[in-house]
Amino acid sequence: MKSFGLACVVLLCAALIYSTMNFPDWGSLNSPASEHVSDYYIQNALEETAVPNLVTAVLADYRGYDTLFETTVILTAGFACFFLLRRYRRKPPPYRLYRHIETGVTLIIEQGGKEPTESEEFMRIDSQWVPYDLVIQKAARLVIPFLQLFALYVIFHGHHSPGGGFQGGVILGATLILLAIANDLRSTTKRISERISAQLASTGVLVYAGTGALCLLLGANFLDYSALSRLIATDPVMARSHGILLVEIGVAIAVSAVMIWIYYNLVSAGRHDEGL
Amino acid sequence: MEELTTLVMAKYNYWGVVILLGIGLYAMIAKNNLVKKIIGMNIFQTAIILFYISISTKYGASIPIIHHGHGHTIHPADYMNPLPHVLMLTAIVVSVATLGVALALAVRIYNHHDTLEEDEVLSQLTTDESTQA
Amino acid sequence: MIWQLDLIILALVIISGIAAISVRDLLGASILFGAYSFLMCLLWAVMGAVDVAFTEASVGAGVSTVFFVAAVFRTARRSKD
Numbered sequence: 001m002k003s004f005g006l007a008c009v010v011l012l013c014a015a016l017i018y019s020t021m022n023f024p025d026w027g028s029l030n031s032p033a034s035e036h037v038s039d040y041y042i043q044n045a046l047e048e049t050a051v052p053n054l055v056t057a058v059l060a061d062y063r064g065y066d067t068l069f070e071t072t073v074i075l076t077a078g079f080a081c082f083f084l085l086r087r088y089r090r091k092p093p094p095y096r097l098y099r100h101i102e103t104g105v106t107l108i109i110e111q112g113g114k115e116p117t118e119s120e121e122f123m124r125i126d127s128q129w130v131p132y133d134l135v136i137q138k139a140a141r142l143v144i145p146f147l148q149l150f151a152l153y154v155i156f157h158g159h160h161s162p163g164g165g166f167q168g169g170v171i172l173g174a175t176l177i178l179l180a181i182a183n184d185l186r187s188t189t190k191r192i193s194e195r196i197s198a199q200l201a202s203t204g205v206l207v208y209a210g211t212g213a214l215c216l217l218l219g220a221n222f223l224d225y226s227a228l229s230r231l232i233a234t235d236p237v238m239a240r241s242h243g244i245l246l247v248e249i250g251v252a253i254a255v256s257a258v259m260i261w262i263y264y265n266l267v268s269a270g271r272h273d274e275g276l
Numbered sequence: 277m278e279e280l281t282t283l284v285m286a287k288y289n290y291w292g293v294v295i296l297l298g299i300g301l302y303a304m305i306a307k308n309n310l311v312k313k314i315i316g317m318n319i320f321q322t323a324i325i326l327f328y329i330s331i332s333t334k335y336g337a338s339i340p341i342i343h344h345g346h347g348h349t350i351h352p353a354d355y356m357n358p359l360p361h362v363l364m365l366t367a368i369v370v371s372v373a374t375l376g377v378a379l380a381l382a383v384r385i386y387n388h389h390d391t392l393e394e395d396e397v398l399s400q401l402t403t404d405e406s407t408q409a
Numbered sequence: 410m411i412w413q414l415d416l417i418i419l420a421l422v423i424i425s426g427i428a429a430i431s432v433r434d435l436l437g438a439s440i441l442f443g444a445y446s447f448l449m450c451l452l453w454a455v456m457g458a459v460d461v462a463f464t465e466a467s468v469g470a471g472v473s474t475v476f477f478v479a480a481v482f483r484t485a486r487r488s489k490d
Binding site: 285289295302309312315316318330332333339369376386 | 412
């Protein structure tokens with residue numbers, strides 16, 4: 001099977017290399033990809049939308065319909081992981097581990113035994129817990145607010161610098177994953193429960209589609225942001241810039257919530273009790 | 277010799293993309309482990325993204341962020357083509373969504389069959405069918 | 410767009426791609442995949458696609474590697490081939 005697969009792949013690669021002889025040269029100025037509509041975008045995007053970052057302008061304004069469904073794809077992936085993996089535990093687990101903090105003694109409490117409440121003296125630990133992670137906890141606690149501030153900067157400054165909604169949303173989701181790795185999974189699930197992350201993800205897609213529907217209600221086409229100039233009292237060019245910012249915020253909310261939701265389901269195989 | 281150098285300089289990027297496509301496809305077909313197949317799928321996807329990015333380059337151009345101000349004329353030869361970049365942003369996000377679902381499926385298969393190797397899963401499925409039938 | 414840098418990083422990308430599918434330890438394969446992803450991000454940054462490189466750095470070398478490690482944590486670590 002392996003040699004047959006290798007032979008097929010080598011044959012396919014040889015055929016593709018033969019076909020690259022007909023491609024345009026790498027880096028040439030008159031390749032067909034750069035001829036028709038992208039010249040229009042380069043020359044006119046700044047005057048029509050007041051956004052210097054051409055990629056953000058094309059992504060959220062000229063091709064905004066694609067981006068709406070891309071956000072829906074991310075939301076669907078979050079739902080798919082949830083439906084595949086989530087197990088609600090009806091009976092308690094066979095044993096739980098508690099550690100006395102001062103002496104380091106671990107207690108194994110079987111089902112039906114009397115459990116010590118979580119307090120200053122006892123803490124509940126995972127079955128693969130490793131001590132001496134104080135450094136990681138405190139270092140992550142110091143760094144996470146600055147990472148979140150940077151993520152917000154990337155979202156809001158996406159008009160003038162590389163960045164935008166997706167990148168900022170993924171960084172924001174990654175800070176929450178860092179919080180879940182440095183501390184317990186259970187403490188993070190108490191702060192940002194699965195219900196909140198699912199609702200935030202749906203709200204992000206609602207913000208995006210709602211902006212488009214608002215433009216429809218104001219009399220223009222779907223996702224034609226220049227109609228917002230009636231609400232915000234600026235000229236249509238700046239209204240397009242503000243519309244791009246609104247949809248980027250919606251995308252960022254959706255993406256960050258889905259990242260942490262998929263992480264919760266994947267790392268605990270659906271049970272949400274122990275993690276990395 | 278001159279022609280060969282010009283040919284290699286013009287096309288070596290596409291050959292690199294074809295080699296990466298071959299690596300990803302080989303991992304998806306011939307490896308038995310499911311996680312290796314998923315890694316091969318991701319290598320294939322990033323190779324396609326590399327191909328699109330490399331057709332949007334222009335020699336002597338700058339990144340697609342306009343740095344003058346208003347009022348200057350903008351020459352398209354000064355800026356990289358932004359359209360493939362937009363399409364590939366969507367492709368990257370879709371690839372991470374697909375990765376999440378694929379890994380969820382792999383975890384479910386492991387929970388049910390206790391192994392991640394494809395031939396062992398297939399033999400378990402065929403013995404299940406023969407004992408049922 | 411410096412072609413020498415491009416050639417070196419392309420060679421490193423191909424080497425790490427071959428290594429990521431050949432290593433038997435699945436945790437090592439996922440870390441090598443993270444390195445492959447980061448080298449791809451550098452390649453795209455050399456070619457001038459800064460937005461795409463930013464997204465790949467955060468998604469591929471960040472979140473994607475964490476998902477792989479989480480899945481390997483929940484399943485087996487050695488593979489037979």
